[in-house]
Amino acid sequence: MRKIIMPEWISVGVLSERTGVSVSALHFYERKGLIKSQRNTSNHRQYPKHVIRVVSIIQVAQRTGFSLEDILLELEGLPNRTRVTIDDWEALGGRWQNELDKKITQLVELKEMMADCIGCGCLSLERCRLLNPYDELGEKGTGPRLMTK
Numbered sequence: 001m002r003k004i005i006m007p008e009w010i011s012v013g014v015l016s017e018r019t020g021v022s023v024s025a026l027h028f029y030e031r032k033g034l035i036k037s038q039r040n041t042s043n044h045r046q047y048p049k050h051v052i053r054v055v056s057i058i059q060v061a062q063r064t065g066f067s068l069e070d071i072l073l074e075l076e077g078l079p080n081r082t083r084v085t086i087d088d089w090e091a092l093g094g095r096w097q098n099e100l101d102k103k104i105t106q107l108v109e110l111k112e113m114m115a116d117c118i119g120c121g122c123l124s125l126e127r128c129r130l131l132n133p134y135d136e137l138g139e140k141g142t143g144p145r146l147m148t149k
């Protein structure tokens with residue numbers, strides 16, 4: 001099988017084709033600062049081929065529930081954003097895995113709380129852990145706490 005050699009710079013169309021992300025989404029990522037392009041002499045956007053990995057990481061992170069703001073923060077912490085290495089990906093993946101573990105724990109707790117509420121329906125600020133987990137509102141003082149101006 002012949003290996004296809006990828007040019008150093010690729011168009012938005014090629015990037016879209018290689019990542020499965022629509023051109024409009026790639027432009028959106030660029031507006032959000034997640035990826036960067038350069039204009040060529042014909043004034044067309046060109047992306048360094050390594051941005052394929054960045055877009056793949058963005059897709060994985062979004063699928064696992066991370067916001068674009070979270071992803072941008074992580075990408076900004078990398079030594080070289082245009083050339084994300086396998087080591088970078090392992091470090092990012094490890095951190096995101098820990099975040100996912102925390103979210104899973106919280107969701108399991110939430111599910112257990114909800115099980116207590118099914119069939120109850122009281123929605124009592126004093127009793128209902130789902131409405132007022134660990135009586136957090138009670139710690140803020142007496143009277144209505146959920147009212148906004």
Ligand code: FES
Pocket residue numbers: 116117118120121122123124127128129130131
């Ligand atoms: S609805 Fe009654 S305890 Fe949550």
